[in-house]
Amino acid sequence: MSPPTDPRVRRTRALVIDTVLTLLAERGVAGTTVEAVAERSGVAKTTIYRHWDGQAALVLDAFAGVRRPPEDPDTGTLRGDLLALVSGLAAAVSHGPAAGLWFALVDAAERDPRLRELHRREAESRHGVILRVVERGVARGELPRGTDPAEVLDLLAGPIFYRRANSGDVDRCFAERLVDLALRAYAR
Structure with missing residues:
Protein backbone atom coordinates (compact mmCIF):
# COMPACT_ATOMS: atom_id res chain seq x y z
CA MET A 1 0.00 0.00 0.00
CA SER A 2 1.47 3.36 -1.01
CA PRO A 3 1.71 6.02 1.70
CA PRO A 4 -1.12 8.57 1.75
CA THR A 5 -0.32 12.01 0.38
CA ASP A 6 -2.75 14.00 2.54
CA PRO A 7 -0.84 15.12 5.67
CA ARG A 8 -3.97 14.70 7.83
CA VAL A 9 -4.31 11.08 6.73
CA ARG A 10 -0.60 10.46 7.42
CA ARG A 11 -0.95 11.97 10.92
CA THR A 12 -4.07 9.92 11.66
CA ARG A 13 -2.45 6.70 10.45
CA ALA A 14 0.68 7.43 12.50
CA LEU A 15 -1.43 8.11 15.61
CA VAL A 16 -3.34 4.85 15.13
CA ILE A 17 -0.14 2.82 14.63
CA ASP A 18 1.51 4.42 17.69
CA THR A 19 -1.59 3.55 19.69
CA VAL A 20 -1.55 -0.03 18.41
CA LEU A 21 2.11 -0.40 19.46
CA THR A 22 1.35 0.97 22.92
CA LEU A 23 -1.64 -1.32 23.38
CA LEU A 24 0.28 -4.35 22.10
CA ALA A 25 2.99 -3.74 24.67
CA GLU A 26 0.44 -3.19 27.45
CA ARG A 27 -2.26 -5.72 26.62
CA GLY A 28 -0.98 -8.08 23.94
CA VAL A 29 -2.82 -8.77 20.71
CA ALA A 30 -6.05 -9.89 22.36
CA GLY A 31 -6.39 -6.53 24.10
CA THR A 32 -5.53 -4.52 20.99
CA THR A 33 -8.97 -4.39 19.45
CA VAL A 34 -10.20 -1.80 16.99
CA GLU A 35 -12.46 -0.52 19.76
CA ALA A 36 -9.54 -0.14 22.18
CA VAL A 37 -7.45 1.63 19.52
CA ALA A 38 -10.31 4.01 18.74
CA GLU A 39 -10.89 4.76 22.41
CA ARG A 40 -7.22 5.35 23.23
CA SER A 41 -6.33 7.30 20.06
CA GLY A 42 -9.51 9.31 19.73
CA VAL A 43 -9.77 8.24 16.08
CA ALA A 44 -13.23 7.07 15.04
CA LYS A 45 -13.71 3.35 14.40
CA THR A 46 -15.07 4.17 10.95
CA THR A 47 -11.83 5.97 10.11
CA ILE A 48 -9.78 3.05 11.35
CA TYR A 49 -11.85 0.61 9.28
CA ARG A 50 -11.39 2.86 6.24
CA HIS A 51 -7.64 2.17 6.40
CA TRP A 52 -7.46 -1.32 7.95
CA ASP A 53 -9.89 -4.21 7.62
CA GLY A 54 -9.64 -5.18 11.27
CA GLN A 55 -7.43 -6.08 14.20
CA ALA A 56 -5.04 -8.39 12.35
CA ALA A 57 -4.36 -5.77 9.66
CA LEU A 58 -3.65 -3.16 12.35
CA VAL A 59 -1.26 -5.48 14.15
CA LEU A 60 0.51 -6.51 10.93
CA ASP A 61 0.96 -2.88 9.91
CA ALA A 62 2.28 -1.94 13.35
CA PHE A 63 4.82 -4.78 13.36
CA ALA A 64 5.93 -3.90 9.85
CA GLY A 65 6.69 -0.38 11.04
CA VAL A 66 9.03 -1.42 13.85
CA ARG A 67 10.64 -4.39 12.16
CA ARG A 68 14.35 -3.77 11.72
CA PRO A 69 16.16 -6.79 10.31
CA PRO A 70 19.67 -7.09 11.68
CA GLU A 71 22.51 -6.05 9.43
CA ASP A 72 25.06 -8.67 8.47
CA PRO A 73 28.16 -7.68 10.42
CA ASP A 74 31.60 -8.62 9.19
CA THR A 75 34.03 -7.69 11.93
CA GLY A 76 36.62 -10.18 10.70
CA THR A 77 35.99 -12.68 13.49
CA LEU A 78 33.16 -15.01 14.31
CA ARG A 79 33.18 -13.79 17.91
CA GLY A 80 32.87 -10.17 16.82
CA ASP A 81 30.07 -10.95 14.39
CA LEU A 82 28.14 -13.05 16.90
CA LEU A 83 28.61 -10.47 19.62
CA ALA A 84 27.20 -7.75 17.35
CA LEU A 85 24.17 -9.88 16.50
CA VAL A 86 23.49 -11.29 19.96
CA SER A 87 23.95 -7.88 21.62
CA GLY A 88 21.55 -6.41 19.07
CA LEU A 89 19.00 -9.12 19.79
CA ALA A 90 19.40 -8.60 23.54
CA ALA A 91 18.84 -4.86 23.15
CA PRO A 97 9.89 -0.01 20.23
CA ALA A 98 9.74 -3.77 19.66
CA ALA A 99 10.67 -4.91 23.17
CA GLY A 100 7.14 -5.51 24.40
CA LEU A 101 5.97 -6.85 21.08
CA TRP A 102 8.01 -10.04 20.75
CA PHE A 103 5.99 -12.09 23.19
CA ALA A 104 2.71 -10.58 22.01
CA LEU A 105 3.54 -11.78 18.49
CA VAL A 106 4.51 -15.27 19.66
CA ASP A 107 1.27 -15.53 21.63
CA ALA A 108 -0.86 -14.24 18.75
CA ALA A 109 0.85 -16.50 16.22
CA GLU A 110 -0.65 -19.46 18.05
CA ARG A 111 -4.16 -18.24 17.22
CA ASP A 112 -4.08 -16.29 13.94
CA PRO A 113 -2.71 -17.68 10.65
CA ARG A 114 -1.78 -14.21 9.33
CA LEU A 115 0.19 -13.44 12.49
CA ARG A 116 1.72 -16.92 12.41
CA GLU A 117 3.00 -16.15 8.92
CA LEU A 118 4.35 -12.77 10.08
CA HIS A 119 6.15 -14.50 12.95
CA ARG A 120 7.61 -17.12 10.59
CA ARG A 121 8.86 -14.45 8.14
CA GLU A 122 10.28 -12.35 10.97
CA ALA A 123 12.13 -15.33 12.43
CA GLU A 124 13.48 -16.40 9.03
CA SER A 125 14.77 -12.90 8.34
CA ARG A 126 16.58 -12.67 11.65
CA HIS A 127 17.83 -16.23 11.62
CA GLY A 128 19.25 -15.94 8.12
CA VAL A 129 21.84 -13.40 9.23
CA ILE A 130 23.07 -15.50 12.16
CA LEU A 131 23.16 -18.66 10.01
CA ARG A 132 25.33 -16.86 7.42
CA VAL A 133 27.67 -15.58 10.13
CA VAL A 134 28.11 -19.10 11.56
CA GLU A 135 28.67 -20.54 8.07
CA ARG A 136 31.35 -17.88 7.50
CA GLY A 137 32.96 -18.88 10.80
CA VAL A 138 33.04 -22.52 9.69
CA ALA A 139 34.54 -21.52 6.32
CA ARG A 140 37.28 -19.50 8.09
CA GLY A 141 38.05 -22.43 10.37
CA GLU A 142 36.80 -20.71 13.53
CA LEU A 143 34.29 -23.52 14.05
CA PRO A 144 34.75 -27.18 13.15
CA ARG A 145 33.39 -28.52 9.88
CA GLY A 146 30.01 -30.10 10.43
CA THR A 147 28.90 -27.47 12.94
CA ASP A 148 25.15 -27.04 12.57
CA PRO A 149 24.45 -23.30 12.23
CA ALA A 150 20.83 -23.76 13.33
CA GLU A 151 22.01 -25.44 16.52
CA VAL A 152 24.36 -22.52 17.25
CA LEU A 153 21.46 -20.14 16.64
CA ASP A 154 19.28 -22.03 19.12
CA LEU A 155 22.10 -22.05 21.67
CA LEU A 156 22.48 -18.28 21.39
CA ALA A 157 18.89 -17.07 20.96
CA GLY A 158 17.15 -19.41 23.40
CA PRO A 159 18.76 -18.03 26.57
CA ILE A 160 18.11 -14.44 25.45
CA PHE A 161 14.37 -15.03 25.15
CA TYR A 162 14.27 -17.19 28.28
CA ARG A 163 15.99 -14.53 30.37
CA ARG A 164 13.83 -11.75 28.90
CA ALA A 165 10.66 -13.73 29.67
CA ASN A 166 11.70 -14.53 33.23
CA SER A 167 13.74 -11.64 34.55
CA GLY A 168 13.18 -8.79 32.14
CA ASP A 169 16.42 -7.15 31.11
CA VAL A 170 19.12 -8.78 29.01
CA ASP A 171 22.33 -6.76 28.94
CA ARG A 172 25.45 -6.75 26.78
CA CYS A 173 27.49 -8.57 29.46
CA PHE A 174 25.06 -11.48 29.34
CA ALA A 175 25.22 -11.47 25.53
CA GLU A 176 29.02 -11.54 25.63
CA ARG A 177 29.12 -14.43 28.12
CA LEU A 178 26.64 -16.30 25.97
CA VAL A 179 28.74 -15.89 22.81
CA ASP A 180 31.88 -16.99 24.65
CA LEU A 181 30.11 -20.05 26.09
CA ALA A 182 28.82 -21.04 22.66
CA LEU A 183 32.24 -20.65 21.07
CA ARG A 184 33.83 -22.76 23.82
CA ALA A 185 31.15 -25.40 23.36
CA TYR A 186 32.03 -25.71 19.68
CA ALA A 187 35.80 -25.30 20.02
CA ARG A 188 37.91 -27.93 18.37
Missing part, protein backbone atom coordinates in the same frame (compact mmCIF):
# COMPACT_ATOMS: atom_id res chain seq x y z
CA ALA A 92 15.87 -5.36 20.82
CA VAL A 93 14.01 -7.65 23.21
CA SER A 94 14.86 -5.51 26.25
CA HIS A 95 14.50 -1.91 25.05
CA GLY A 96 13.13 0.06 22.15
Whole structure:
Protein backbone atom coordinates (compact mmCIF):
# COMPACT_ATOMS: atom_id res chain seq x y z
CA MET A 1 0.00 0.00 0.00
CA SER A 2 1.47 3.36 -1.01
CA PRO A 3 1.71 6.02 1.70
CA PRO A 4 -1.12 8.57 1.75
CA THR A 5 -0.32 12.01 0.38
CA ASP A 6 -2.75 14.00 2.54
CA PRO A 7 -0.84 15.12 5.67
CA ARG A 8 -3.97 14.70 7.83
CA VAL A 9 -4.31 11.08 6.73
CA ARG A 10 -0.60 10.46 7.42
CA ARG A 11 -0.95 11.97 10.92
CA THR A 12 -4.07 9.92 11.66
CA ARG A 13 -2.45 6.70 10.45
CA ALA A 14 0.68 7.43 12.50
CA LEU A 15 -1.43 8.11 15.61
CA VAL A 16 -3.34 4.85 15.13
CA ILE A 17 -0.14 2.82 14.63
CA ASP A 18 1.51 4.42 17.69
CA THR A 19 -1.59 3.55 19.69
CA VAL A 20 -1.55 -0.03 18.41
CA LEU A 21 2.11 -0.40 19.46
CA THR A 22 1.35 0.97 22.92
CA LEU A 23 -1.64 -1.32 23.38
CA LEU A 24 0.28 -4.35 22.10
CA ALA A 25 2.99 -3.74 24.67
CA GLU A 26 0.44 -3.19 27.45
CA ARG A 27 -2.26 -5.72 26.62
CA GLY A 28 -0.98 -8.08 23.94
CA VAL A 29 -2.82 -8.77 20.71
CA ALA A 30 -6.05 -9.89 22.36
CA GLY A 31 -6.39 -6.53 24.10
CA THR A 32 -5.53 -4.52 20.99
CA THR A 33 -8.97 -4.39 19.45
CA VAL A 34 -10.20 -1.80 16.99
CA GLU A 35 -12.46 -0.52 19.76
CA ALA A 36 -9.54 -0.14 22.18
CA VAL A 37 -7.45 1.63 19.52
CA ALA A 38 -10.31 4.01 18.74
CA GLU A 39 -10.89 4.76 22.41
CA ARG A 40 -7.22 5.35 23.23
CA SER A 41 -6.33 7.30 20.06
CA GLY A 42 -9.51 9.31 19.73
CA VAL A 43 -9.77 8.24 16.08
CA ALA A 44 -13.23 7.07 15.04
CA LYS A 45 -13.71 3.35 14.40
CA THR A 46 -15.07 4.17 10.95
CA THR A 47 -11.83 5.97 10.11
CA ILE A 48 -9.78 3.05 11.35
CA TYR A 49 -11.85 0.61 9.28
CA ARG A 50 -11.39 2.86 6.24
CA HIS A 51 -7.64 2.17 6.40
CA TRP A 52 -7.46 -1.32 7.95
CA ASP A 53 -9.89 -4.21 7.62
CA GLY A 54 -9.64 -5.18 11.27
CA GLN A 55 -7.43 -6.08 14.20
CA ALA A 56 -5.04 -8.39 12.35
CA ALA A 57 -4.36 -5.77 9.66
CA LEU A 58 -3.65 -3.16 12.35
CA VAL A 59 -1.26 -5.48 14.15
CA LEU A 60 0.51 -6.51 10.93
CA ASP A 61 0.96 -2.88 9.91
CA ALA A 62 2.28 -1.94 13.35
CA PHE A 63 4.82 -4.78 13.36
CA ALA A 64 5.93 -3.90 9.85
CA GLY A 65 6.69 -0.38 11.04
CA VAL A 66 9.03 -1.42 13.85
CA ARG A 67 10.64 -4.39 12.16
CA ARG A 68 14.35 -3.77 11.72
CA PRO A 69 16.16 -6.79 10.31
CA PRO A 70 19.67 -7.09 11.68
CA GLU A 71 22.51 -6.05 9.43
CA ASP A 72 25.06 -8.67 8.47
CA PRO A 73 28.16 -7.68 10.42
CA ASP A 74 31.60 -8.62 9.19
CA THR A 75 34.03 -7.69 11.93
CA GLY A 76 36.62 -10.18 10.70
CA THR A 77 35.99 -12.68 13.49
CA LEU A 78 33.16 -15.01 14.31
CA ARG A 79 33.18 -13.79 17.91
CA GLY A 80 32.87 -10.17 16.82
CA ASP A 81 30.07 -10.95 14.39
CA LEU A 82 28.14 -13.05 16.90
CA LEU A 83 28.61 -10.47 19.62
CA ALA A 84 27.20 -7.75 17.35
CA LEU A 85 24.17 -9.88 16.50
CA VAL A 86 23.49 -11.29 19.96
CA SER A 87 23.95 -7.88 21.62
CA GLY A 88 21.55 -6.41 19.07
CA LEU A 89 19.00 -9.12 19.79
CA ALA A 90 19.40 -8.60 23.54
CA ALA A 91 18.84 -4.86 23.15
CA ALA A 92 15.87 -5.36 20.82
CA VAL A 93 14.01 -7.65 23.21
CA SER A 94 14.86 -5.51 26.25
CA HIS A 95 14.50 -1.91 25.05
CA GLY A 96 13.13 0.06 22.15
CA PRO A 97 9.89 -0.01 20.23
CA ALA A 98 9.74 -3.77 19.66
CA ALA A 99 10.67 -4.91 23.17
CA GLY A 100 7.14 -5.51 24.40
CA LEU A 101 5.97 -6.85 21.08
CA TRP A 102 8.01 -10.04 20.75
CA PHE A 103 5.99 -12.09 23.19
CA ALA A 104 2.71 -10.58 22.01
CA LEU A 105 3.54 -11.78 18.49
CA VAL A 106 4.51 -15.27 19.66
CA ASP A 107 1.27 -15.53 21.63
CA ALA A 108 -0.86 -14.24 18.75
CA ALA A 109 0.85 -16.50 16.22
CA GLU A 110 -0.65 -19.46 18.05
CA ARG A 111 -4.16 -18.24 17.22
CA ASP A 112 -4.08 -16.29 13.94
CA PRO A 113 -2.71 -17.68 10.65
CA ARG A 114 -1.78 -14.21 9.33
CA LEU A 115 0.19 -13.44 12.49
CA ARG A 116 1.72 -16.92 12.41
CA GLU A 117 3.00 -16.15 8.92
CA LEU A 118 4.35 -12.77 10.08
CA HIS A 119 6.15 -14.50 12.95
CA ARG A 120 7.61 -17.12 10.59
CA ARG A 121 8.86 -14.45 8.14
CA GLU A 122 10.28 -12.35 10.97
CA ALA A 123 12.13 -15.33 12.43
CA GLU A 124 13.48 -16.40 9.03
CA SER A 125 14.77 -12.90 8.34
CA ARG A 126 16.58 -12.67 11.65
CA HIS A 127 17.83 -16.23 11.62
CA GLY A 128 19.25 -15.94 8.12
CA VAL A 129 21.84 -13.40 9.23
CA ILE A 130 23.07 -15.50 12.16
CA LEU A 131 23.16 -18.66 10.01
CA ARG A 132 25.33 -16.86 7.42
CA VAL A 133 27.67 -15.58 10.13
CA VAL A 134 28.11 -19.10 11.56
CA GLU A 135 28.67 -20.54 8.07
CA ARG A 136 31.35 -17.88 7.50
CA GLY A 137 32.96 -18.88 10.80
CA VAL A 138 33.04 -22.52 9.69
CA ALA A 139 34.54 -21.52 6.32
CA ARG A 140 37.28 -19.50 8.09
CA GLY A 141 38.05 -22.43 10.37
CA GLU A 142 36.80 -20.71 13.53
CA LEU A 143 34.29 -23.52 14.05
CA PRO A 144 34.75 -27.18 13.15
CA ARG A 145 33.39 -28.52 9.88
CA GLY A 146 30.01 -30.10 10.43
CA THR A 147 28.90 -27.47 12.94
CA ASP A 148 25.15 -27.04 12.57
CA PRO A 149 24.45 -23.30 12.23
CA ALA A 150 20.83 -23.76 13.33
CA GLU A 151 22.01 -25.44 16.52
CA VAL A 152 24.36 -22.52 17.25
CA LEU A 153 21.46 -20.14 16.64
CA ASP A 154 19.28 -22.03 19.12
CA LEU A 155 22.10 -22.05 21.67
CA LEU A 156 22.48 -18.28 21.39
CA ALA A 157 18.89 -17.07 20.96
CA GLY A 158 17.15 -19.41 23.40
CA PRO A 159 18.76 -18.03 26.57
CA ILE A 160 18.11 -14.44 25.45
CA PHE A 161 14.37 -15.03 25.15
CA TYR A 162 14.27 -17.19 28.28
CA ARG A 163 15.99 -14.53 30.37
CA ARG A 164 13.83 -11.75 28.90
CA ALA A 165 10.66 -13.73 29.67
CA ASN A 166 11.70 -14.53 33.23
CA SER A 167 13.74 -11.64 34.55
CA GLY A 168 13.18 -8.79 32.14
CA ASP A 169 16.42 -7.15 31.11
CA VAL A 170 19.12 -8.78 29.01
CA ASP A 171 22.33 -6.76 28.94
CA ARG A 172 25.45 -6.75 26.78
CA CYS A 173 27.49 -8.57 29.46
CA PHE A 174 25.06 -11.48 29.34
CA ALA A 175 25.22 -11.47 25.53
CA GLU A 176 29.02 -11.54 25.63
CA ARG A 177 29.12 -14.43 28.12
CA LEU A 178 26.64 -16.30 25.97
CA VAL A 179 28.74 -15.89 22.81
CA ASP A 180 31.88 -16.99 24.65
CA LEU A 181 30.11 -20.05 26.09
CA ALA A 182 28.82 -21.04 22.66
CA LEU A 183 32.24 -20.65 21.07
CA ARG A 184 33.83 -22.76 23.82
CA ALA A 185 31.15 -25.40 23.36
CA TYR A 186 32.03 -25.71 19.68
CA ALA A 187 35.80 -25.30 20.02
CA ARG A 188 37.91 -27.93 18.37
